[in-house]
Amino acid sequence: MRDIEPFACCSPEVIARLETIAQRFALPSSEALPETGHGERIVFITGGAAKLIAPGTPKGHILAFQFPGDIVSISHRPEGSATLVALSELELVMFLAHEFLDAAEIDPALLRAVLVRSLDTIQRNRIRMMRLGHxxxxxxxxxxxxxxxxxxxxxxxxxxxxxxxxxxxxxxxxxxxxxxxxxxxxxxxxxxxxxxxxxxxxxxxxxxxxxxxxxxx
Amino acid sequence: MRDIEPFACCSPEVIARLETIAQRFALPSSEALPETGHGERIVFITGGAAKLIAPGTPKGHILAFQFPGDIVSISHRPEGSATLVALSELELVMFLAHEFLDAAEIDPALLRAVLVRSLDTIQRNRIRMMRLGHxxxxxxxxxxxxxxxxxxxxxxxxxxxxxxxxxxxxxxxxxxxxxxxxxxxxxxxxxxxxxxxxxxxxxxxxxxxxxxxxxxx
DNA sequence: CGATCAATTGACTTAGCTCAAAGCATGTGG
DNA sequence: CCACATGCTTTGAGCTAAGTCAATTGATCG
Missing domain, CATH: 1.10.10.10 (Winged helix-like DNA-binding domain superfamily/Winged helix DNA-binding domain)
Incomplete structure (x- = not known):
């Protein structure tokens, strides 16, 4: 768990709690991360490569490629949901968002680290977006x-x-x-x-x- | 300050601290939010409408439109930075990101609220991105x-x-x-x-x- | 009531899509 | 280790949606 960057500085208690709610996956190439009945998920990519595919599109439009270190949030709303598909041997750690956030609230530094990262992602996406448009x-x-x-x-x-x-x-x-x-x-x-x-x-x-x-x- | 949604449930102490570091702006139409020498900024839009313009592009590509309730993070890195320009009478509250995060760390619920919002923004942008591409x-x-x-x-x-x-x-x-x-x-x-x-x-x-x-x- | 700037419409050009046909990797069986 | 089969990748020829250039119409404001 410590190998996941935002968790590096967490207290042992928080790590222990995260361990209990984390689900690890190792997906072979071209396999998809299985849907969990419902609820938003937060995924930390730890190895390999993946593509994030848009929901409800017949052609399966690719929204992003993901690599180790990336944090992916996958909502469950019908229009916002997405599927993560392995491009090579993929390793990841998955949380249900509310469970993760409940645990992380104990450790504001962790919450802050994840927030800073997602603000960063927003910036990167903005630029990507511009690229696609113009x-x-x-x-x-x-x-x-x-x-x-x-x-x-x-x-x-x-x-x-x-x-x-x-x-x-x-x-x-x-x-x-x-x-x-x-x-x-x-x-x-x-x-x-x-x-x-x-x-x-x-x-x-x-x-x-x-x-x-x-x-x- | 309470009128800004993520701050609604903050303790009076946190609100007081946020007040001391907040900078309020009221920009007339087509005016740009002035650059602060350096550092990432987090902006809460409270009234009016704005466009977020890409940096270093001669044509000033528009990255997004922003409306009341939106949270905009504006980084300072040369390629990631952006300019916020009022489309109509614009009201906003601006923080330096590190100051805001330092204050917010006291109140994990606030941090969580902002994080949930930015995860949401990421989702919205993903869809927007797909739109532009396909x-x-x-x-x-x-x-x-x-x-x-x-x-x-x-x-x-x-x-x-x-x-x-x-x-x-x-x-x-x-x-x-x-x-x-x-x-x-x-x-x-x-x-x-x-x-x-x-x-x-x-x-x-x-x-x-x-x-x-x-x-x- | 003009002056000015934004929006619309038209004619023409072009970047990228579609459809179709080779050319190469990569993996399998002899 | 080579032959061949399969599925990527490349290349080619035409077509179409959107861009460009140019002119007209319409809104807004002093």
């Missing part, structure tokens, strides 16, 4: 790769080597583009030397700063 | 009007009368559409009897459920 296909794909470089390998400048856990289809879906358009953009970025690829998933970013410039302001 | 112009505009009906007048079904505080340009900007496309969609929805308009800002939604159906799944 960016060209090229900018979206470049931005996506920069994002993955940063989140998967912690690269912030210079070259970066990464393995994408999702296929072109999922990338396109999450960016609001078709699989073909994503592929064409990959080809273009490859042709201009921004990236090299080998196999389906391996991507080498020559210079993440240059790619970031392609992603636009 | 929806046609018509669906975006229909969805926008439904959203405004719900947030400005609390209408959830049946007819709805509202005054849009923003112009077509701002609507288009926030939806990733041009002013002309927004106008054409208004004309179309008007022609099909979903809405009637009078003047620039008054909109009458004949049946918000019907319009919601146009906005897609």
């Amino acid at each position: 960016r060209t296909a090229r900018q979206r794909v470049a931005g996506f790769l920069v994002n993955m470089g940063e989140r998967l390998c912690g690269c912030t400048s210079g070259p970066c080597e990464l393995d994408l856990p999702m296929g072109r289809g999922d990338i396109g879906n999450s960016l609001g583009l078709t699989i073909e358009t994503v592929s064409r953009q990959f080809t273009e970025l490859r042709g201009e030397g921004f990236v090299t690829t080998s196999g389906r998933s391996a991507v080498h970013i020559a210079d993440i700063d240059a790619l970031r410039r392609e992603a636009g302001p | 929806r046609t112009a018509r669906q975006r505009v229909a969805g926008f009007l439904v959203n405004m009906g719900e947030r400005l007048c609390g209408c959830t079904s049946g007819p709805c009368e509202l005054d849009l505080p923003m112009g077509r340009g701002d609507i288009g900007n926030s939806l990733g559409l041009t002013i002309e496309t927004v106008s054409r969609q208004f004309t179309e929805l008007r022609g099909e009897g979903f809405v009637t308009t009078s003047g620039r800002s008054a909109v009458h939604i004949a049946d918000i459920d019907a319009l919601r159906r146009e906005a897609g799944p």
